Amino acid sequence: xxxxxxxxxxxxxxxxxxxxxxxxxxxxxxxxxxxxxxxxxxxxxxxxxxxxxxxxxxxxxxxxxxxxxxxxxxxxxxxxxxxxxxxxxxxxxxxxxxxxxxxxxxxxxxxxxxxxxxxxxxxxxxxxxxxxxxxxxxxxxxxxxxx
Numbered sequence: 001x002x003x004x005x006x007x008x009x010x011x012x013x014x015x016x017x018x019x020x021x022x023x024x025x026x027x028x029x030x031x032x033x034x035x036x037x038x039x040x041x042x043x044x045x046x047x048x049x050x051x052x053x054x055x056x057x058x059x060x061x062x063x064x065x066x067x068x069x070x071x072x073x074x075x076x077x078x079x080x081x082x083x084x085x086x087x088x089x090x091x092x093x094x095x096x097x098x099x100x101x102x103x104x105x106x107x108x109x110x111x112x113x114x115x116x117x118x119x120x121x122x123x124x125x126x127x128x129x130x131x132x133x134x135x136x137x138x139x140x141x142x143x144x145x146x147x
Contacts, residue, residue: 009033009047009056014114015064015081034082037062039108063104063111068120074137076124080104080111090134090141097147 010018017024017033024030036047037056045062046053056062067079068088076088092103100113100121113121124134125143133140 007055007057009045009054011045011056011058011062013060013064013112015062015066031082034063037109061101061110061112063109065100065102065104065111065113065117068113068117068124070124076121076134076136078102078104078111078117090136090143093134093141093143095132095143095145 008020009024010021012018017030024033033047036049037045038048039045040053045056045058047056048054064081065078066081069077069079071077071087076090077085078088079085086104089103089107092107094101100118101110102113103109104111125132126135126140127133128140131142132145133142135141
């Protein structure tokens with residue numbers, strides 16, 4: 001049976017949310033909806049406030065990396081569009097068609113880097129022959145690149 005549930009929420013590639021075609025601009029509502037975002041058994045994104053599922057259409061990824069910094073232990077920290085920060089799981093970093101992606105939220109979601117955060121990430125990347133890596137705590141962490 002085909003799922004014909006129309007998505008009422010749309011999230012563009014920059015992490016901007018729209019509901020029924022209108023921008024979701026109220027900050028607390030935006031942040032609250034980000035916390036409620038889940039995936040169903042078919043991989044579709046939805047929000048459930050307890051009254052049923054409101055499906056979301058995602059242009060690229062539901063989360064966007066807005067900044068990259070390095071903590072005092074030398075670990076890269078990423079800041080997402082939902083204003084949360086976490087240690088970057090470098091093992092999940094993938095550069096696909098020149099756009100970096102990484103798993104976030106305990107590996108539950110994929111996030112894409114926006115342009116400014118990509119530039120910050122690039123400052124950490126080093127090259128050895130034809131391979132790229134980031135050094136964390138003295139270890140080379142090689143980056144997966146998909147053309």
